[in-house]
Amino acid sequence: MNLRGLVLDYLHSLQARGVQKLAVDDDARGILRNWMLAAKRGYQPVPVTMPVQQQQAVPAPEAVGEPAPKLDVNLDEPVATEPQVQEEEIPFFRPGGSNAEEAWANMRRLLPAWAPLRQLGTLREKVVLPQGNTSADIVFVGDAPGYHDEKAGLPFQGDAGGKLDGMLKAMGLTREQVYITQLVKFRPAQPRQTLNTRPPSDKELLFSRPVVDFEMRLVQPRVIVALGVIAARGLLQQGNLPLAAYQERTWEFNGIPVVVTHHPSYLLRTSDLGERRRLWEEMLHVMEMAGLPINDKQRGYFLPKA
Numbered sequence: 001m002n003l004r005g006l007v008l009d010y011l012h013s014l015q016a017r018g019v020q021k022l023a024v025d026d027d028a029r030g031i032l033r034n035w036m037l038a039a040k041r042g043y044q045p046v047p048v049t050m051p052v053q054q055q056q057a058v059p060a061p062e063a064v065g066e067p068a069p070k071l072d073v074n075l076d077e078p079v080a081t082e083p084q085v086q087e088e089e090i091p092f093f094r095p096g097g098s099n100a101e102e103a104w105a106n107m108r109r110l111l112p113a114w115a116p117l118r119q120l121g122t123l124r125e126k127v128v129l130p131q132g133n134t135s136a137d138i139v140f141v142g143d144a145p146g147y148h149d150e151k152a153g154l155p156f157q158g159d160a161g162g163k164l165d166g167m168l169k170a171m172g173l174t175r176e177q178v179y180i181t182q183l184v185k186f187r188p189a190q191p192r193q194t195l196n197t198r199p200p201s202d203k204e205l206l207f208s209r210p211v212v213d214f215e216m217r218l219v220q221p222r223v224i225v226a227l228g229v230i231a232a233r234g235l236l237q238q239g240n241l242p243l244a245a246y247q248e249r250t251w252e253f254n255g256i257p258v259v260v261t262h263h264p265s266y267l268l269r270t271s272d273l274g275e276r277r278r279l280w281e282e283m284l285h286v287m288e289m290a291g292l293p294i295n296d297k298q299r300g301y302f303l304p305k306a
Contacts, residue, residue: 205234228263
């Protein structure tokens with residue numbers, strides 16, 4: 001295991017024992033900053049190694065009678081090099097937990113007040129948590145909650161949610177058999193907001209992405225379905241490509257295949273059988289990737305009747 005993995009394992013072990021703060025020096029802060037920037041840019045950070053004579057257990061300052069540095073790092077919050085999260089940095093979301101059950105419980109407890117998102121000041125107060133099977137083979141990811149989602153506290157409610165339910169039924173699935181989440185877990189705010197909503201901003205998507213990363217590490221699905229171009233842009237970070245460009249190939253998110261398709265609300269706006277057939281073919285592809293059986297009736301949806 002490399003140094004980065006060792007450090008993360010050590011921090012998680014401390015957190016599991018109830019440690020909330022850990023003193024670090026300026027050199028350590030610089031290393032952490034390097035890792036954060038590397039994660040954002042999508043490349044591996046330069047390995048950090050200690051000289052051979054220094055590769056030994058180093059006692060805590062308190063153990064040798066030295067005063068600890070005044071600088072504290074809160075293990076429940078992302079490490080940053082400044083008091084405020086800088087715009088060019090992506091925060092970490094690591095709620096901790098000795099097992100998956102504790103990790104999910106910690107996520108539900110910490111996310112509603114997680115500082116990097118709350119400090120944006122552009123999101124509403126009520127969190128909309130994911131729904132479904134936390135060990136599912138298929139994950140559906142949308143962009144952000146709307147009015148009906150916020151009211152129910154669940155993703156994909158209202159008419160668009162009904163279309164998603166119809167897609168799942170055609171696949172022989174229910175919400176309880178898949179995992180349904182959204183990149184941004186809070187409804188984007190607007191002045192004098194009632195039923196109206198807006199797409200999440202690039203910064204809202206970017207700062208929410210680590211939460212989805214945490215979810216996927218726990219669920220470990222066989223395939224992720226990005227519902228709509230905004231979800232695809234936020235998840236894959238490939239710029240402002242059109243939906244058609246995302247649909248041309250299968251992508252990856254941390255090694256997990258990603259299929260991009262229309263948002264279910266698209267089905268409310270179109271009666272084009274060709275487009276509906278294409279969406280269904282994408283779902284057939286998802287079923288194949290997840291190892292689900294496909295019968296002749298499913299393969300024949302939207303085909304001309306003989």
